[in-house]
Amino acid sequence: MDGGGVEATTTAAWMEKHREMYERATRHPFTVSIRDGAVDLSAFKRWLSQDYIFVREFVSFIASILFKCCKQGDGSDMEIILGGVASISDELSWFKNEATKWGVDLANVSPLESNLEYCRFLQSFTEQEISYALAVTTFWIIETVYQDSFGFCIEEGNKTPPELLGTCQRWGSPEFKQYCESLQRIVDRCLANAPADAVKSAEEGFTRVLELEIGFWEMSSSQS
Numbered sequence: 001m002d003g004g005g006v007e008a009t010t011t012a013a014w015m016e017k018h019r020e021m022y023e024r025a026t027r028h029p030f031t032v033s034i035r036d037g038a039v040d041l042s043a044f045k046r047w048l049s050q051d052y053i054f055v056r057e058f059v060s061f062i063a064s065i066l067f068k069c070c071k072q073g074d075g076s077d078m079e080i081i082l083g084g085v086a087s088i089s090d091e092l093s094w095f096k097n098e099a100t101k102w103g104v105d106l107a108n109v110s111p112l113e114s115n116l117e118y119c120r121f122l123q124s125f126t127e128q129e130i131s132y133a134l135a136v137t138t139f140w141i142i143e144t145v146y147q148d149s150f151g152f153c154i155e156e157g158n159k160t161p162p163e164l165l166g167t168c169q170r171w172g173s174p175e176f177k178q179y180c181e182s183l184q185r186i187v188d189r190c191l192a193n194a195p196a197d198a199v200k201s202a203e204e205g206f207t208r209v210l211e212l213e214i215g216f217w218e219m220s221s222s223q224s
């Protein structure tokens with residue numbers, strides 16, 4: 001760099017290159033309708049029950065990342081990822097409370113097709129051959145899509161219904177944003193030292209997550 005003070009990171013370059021897709025994932029009509037106050041509550045309840053299933057699958061996904069991280073021996077990464085493992089327990093309780101509040105019976109929910117597809121994708125990461133760099137990239141962008149989507153719902157000018165503010169705060173809070181930024185720094189550090197083909201496959205993981213996230217919002221808003 002020539003002293004401009006701006007660091008050209010790999011993740012920043014991808015965000016720019018795939019901006020249109022990133023915006024389709026983070027400014028989806030479903031989450032924008034939460035911010036506008038026009039959200040269809042039956043769609044919200046569908047999202048809630050489907051995401052509970054997703055988060056249960058996400059537990060083993062995060063565990064597999066923690067495992068890969070420990071094996072490669074970076075202590076500071078381990079503490080950040082362990083924070084993610086620790087907060088998922090609270091998240092599951094949150095889903096149960098929220099479901100009770102909305103009269104959603106979590107025991108009788110079957111995953112819809114887009115959710116199944118996403119869960120199968122998560123399951124593939126438990127395989128040993130999947131590198132830590134690819135896994136942590138995937139983890140970072142999964143969390144970031146929610147952070148950006150729900151953060152927008154509590155930014156200035158929102159008309160988010162009060163009963164949905166708790167949901168938006170969960171992923172839109174400054175603390176969650178910092179956590180995502182910590183993950184992003186890990187990703188950029190891993191990729192800075194990775195061979196070109198590893199960077200390429202991490203980029204494919206990044207765009208695949210964006211597609212899956214768009215599919216998840218679509219499913220929530222239209223039951224596809």
Ligand SMILES: Cc1ncc(CO)c(N)n1
Nearest residue numbers: 051054055142143146216
């Ligand atoms: C579908 C989906 N993507 C991301 C997150 C963030 O944890 C979530 N809970 N669900």
